[in-house]
Amino acid sequence: MPQFAIGERDFLLDGRPVQLISGALHYFRVHPGQWADRLAKARMMGLNTVETYVPWNAHAPEPGEFRLDGGLDLPRFLALAAAHGLHAIVRPGPYICAEWDNGGLPGWLTRDPAIRLRSSDPRFLDAVAGYFDRLLPVLAAAQVTRGGPVLAVQVENEYGAYGDDSGYLRALVGMLRRGGIDVPLFTCDQADDTMLARGGLPDVHRTGNFGGHVTERLAVLRRQQPTGPLMCAEFWNGWFDHWGGAHHTTPAAESARALDELLSAGASVNVYMLHGGSNFGLGNGANHKGVYRPTVTSYDYDAPLSEAGDPTEKYAAYREVIARYAPVPELAPQPAGPAPAFPVRATATAPLLGHLDRLATRTDHDRAPTMDEAGQYRGFVLYRTTLAAAGPQVLTVGEVRDRAQVLVDGVPAGVLSREFHDTSLAVAPNRPDAVLDLLVEDQGRVNYGPRIGEHKGLIGPVAVDGAELRGWQVYRIDLDAHAGLPFTPSDAAVLGPAFHSGEFEVGGPVDLHLALPGWTKGVAWVNGFCLGRYWRRGPQRTLYVPGPVVRAGRNRVTVLELESARRPEWEFRPGPDAGPTEE
Template identity: 60%
Template sequence: MPVLQIEGDDFTLDGEPFRIISGSLHYFRVHPEHWADRLRKARLMGLNTVETYVPWNLHQPRPDTFRLDAGLDLPHFLDLAAAEGLHVLLRPGPYICAEWEGGGLPSWLLADPDIRLRSQDPRYLHAVAGYFAQLLPPLLGRLATRGGPVLAVQVENEYGAHGNDTAHLTHLAALLRESGVDVPLFTSDQPGDLARGALPGALATANFGSRSGRWLAALRAHQPTGPLMCTEFWNGWFDRWGGHHVVREPDEAAQELDDLLATGASVNLYMVHGGTNFGFTNGANDKHTYRPTVTSYDYDAPLDEAGDPTAKYHAFRAVIAKYAPVPADPAPERAAKLAAPGVPLTESAPLFDALATLSTAVSSARPLTMEQLGQDFGFVLYETALPAAGPALLELDEVRDRAQVFVDGQPVGVLERENHEHALALTVPREGSVLRLLVENQGRVNYGPGIHDRKGLPGRVRLNGAELTGWTNHPLPLHSLDGLAFTSGPPTVGPAFHRGTFEVEAPADTFVHLPGWTKGTVWVNGFHLGRYWSRGPQRSLYLPGPVLRPGRNAITVLELHAARHPHTVDLRTTPDLGPTEE
């Protein structure tokens, strides 16, 4: 592979002028059996490069565990990009934002009560050094200087929006260099943050989605020489629960891209293909109000969540063709989809009856946070006995992020961080009644000062002003549902798993629709699709075809509240991402 150089105001590749025309494609948001397909479609749109973040929290889920396998086989993804003739921009963090859980920072960092993330805190730097020491050696052979596809590597991510500690960026850049990264380094920031986020010796780039001339001028004012590049051209946006599905008109986005390319600048589309926040991996924002991101990361991108070309794909392909060669191959077609309406879920397993199977109980005086329990994603069930009968006021210092409240197994209310709720009036039937608080981590904050986002109940719980002690904590990461005892019978009260099967002749992509269901999460053949919530906007879940197999397939739904009876789900050929703003 040719080597990228910075010469004056231009990029060169082996001495020849080169313009980066790239698109973001996160391998960890795409089923690995779809990687080659998505890369091919990116090239056919006219891209010569793809960009990907690297999620530290998935690769190193515990301090003593590191993964580069299956859907996290980044070396394989890079090899597939090279085989497709694509270059790569690599953004390894350690912080990535990306609307990803915790901005990619692993939750175990937060087990230390006063650690300062994204700083020169020695505890944080030690963890970052350990991460780079395991991530980077297997990638060095994929650098362009060694014949691989990786042209350049980013230092941190939009650091100027967080702080202005150049010493921290310098330290991270030195770690990269000491680890053997010898390709150009770059930073990326929103235009107003360039002065705080730039790093001497690294190429500064800017992130924006419109008014290219204005923002490139700001970049040039900050950096008098060097290539101009927009590392995140926002051609779409993400959705949050309770909002609307955000779209950007193809013609308007294409005109903005045309304006940008007309300046001669390089570009990375954010995103060319968004993919999915499978499982519990979505992030959240908190600008005085907590807002969790939905499961879909469709992003209104040129390739939709299922990898199909959209009107934006064709509009962008036409624009790119004005400035660079576009393959003569025809644009890809929409792939076939599978339909299976009315799949019955006839078996159930109440969550509270399965605690011994799903969890190992931990006793404590006060409730323990997820981080104290060594848990990253999922739920914690907190349990204690109540001291007296009668009307009572339950108060929680903090709810991170949504607590369902039960007394003697009966639901009595919900407290939501998003609504700033901390108190609930209830009636205690008897002395010794069992209080249960099922607390869901709805996504750690991925942007801003709120990234120090500990989950569960990080504080006291009081009843009529007196602190409740003597807790049993049941961690529920739900990594595996093996061992659940399903039975047929009448609807259960409270959270429950519901299971059914359906037959498939030829596996293909499809979308799970859950009309009449309230809130929960879905697995198919053990693969965790993600969360659903009737509040929307998203009303379907993307099911990748490779998850399915010919013959019988199993679907399991954890419903936290209640669903219409009889319990059924639909597999449909089209998604429903919700209404758009008028």
């Protein structure tokens, strides 16, 4: 079987020096029906390797569960990479960052609030061991030493930016080796002396993450990794977007020059990202540096392959650079033509509050619990109680994570937003014992820094005029259950929170780009496949619909609109619209 090793100055494949030219492609952000297309385009750009994270929370959404089906079929993804002539680098975490919900850590880990994440806390290591027990046999079987594509496996992820518990890193190395991982291990950190020192181990190869200032960053890396090949494990060629911000782009020519500088120095590279894909479902993460800012649904990243998998100007520029250092196939991919453009009318509706019996599981609590305490780790929870008195009064909450729509007897009274530090709202029930509802949305768990693992929902007491409210009914909402709702034909005004649906016909599977002009905020599906969140504030203006989701003949759009819309209609547009690039 082939062997991959770390030499004095080079990576060695069967004893011969090899320069790794890799690109990041997260299988969980791409529809599995499109994996082969994206991998083929990776090879056509001249890459010899593909890299992916593994999101623990996607594979294990509940304790004891481990999924490898559909879009989580990692063995199939790795086999397809090999079939396209690509090696693979795998980064299994347990923490991955990746602008992914909670950095990939399952929400259920922090049901015990005393657990110390990303540390040698035995409770955390025990949970990681259970994860690795299920994952590592998959990775071990796919190693190059067993005829598979996997050349190397990463230990943790940018740990030097978080902690300095070398015992934790050593524990992970021990688990990986005992789990059958015999290919080289490596760590990655930002190209900073302190972070590289804190985040690595003397006997594990260090790599650096950066997007420019190549010569300077390689010098920093060489100080911390005196021998062995230099590698930029994340060559940042774009960036991610937050709701309410601008769409980030980087000049293709400037990025290509930096890539050329990196390869000409003899360093190996992993382009982050080759193809970003989408945060389908509710998988997006968030950042919090004084202000909570959730990440948008698109993970286009201004990458060489667009969110829809089309080659961009950056793809051509990178291909030209790579051709100076490695063989590049003659065949190059061509951009797809415009997608079908047409309107779709919403013709039926189902109010969320009117169907809680079909959508949710209820538990009763004396005081308002967090979402996590109620057993919900992603999405929406409805908190319900009654207000004893009529008339104007002030509702206060310790903290909302992340957005609460407040309704009194089903009538919207306002919104409390974590981003804007809202903690109080005036309400005015017109009768005693009015029903108070707070529909709380987890807009994405923080994926970087000390706030990973924090609970969602209502934090601290909920009070009216200073008196704490008691006697709560808490509904854990299962959004996928909307498929079984009895939708009622409707041409009335669009009011939320409610599901709305409409049908369209096309000739066969085709990529589409769904726009919701005039709609406010919510979640959208096509044929039951969750495209992700939309929000009027942008920057993102369309949601990508993967071609394999669409079928010949009749198709259905379903939208959960949380507030309201100008008219009951959506649009499919000819191409994606990631929004303005300047705020």
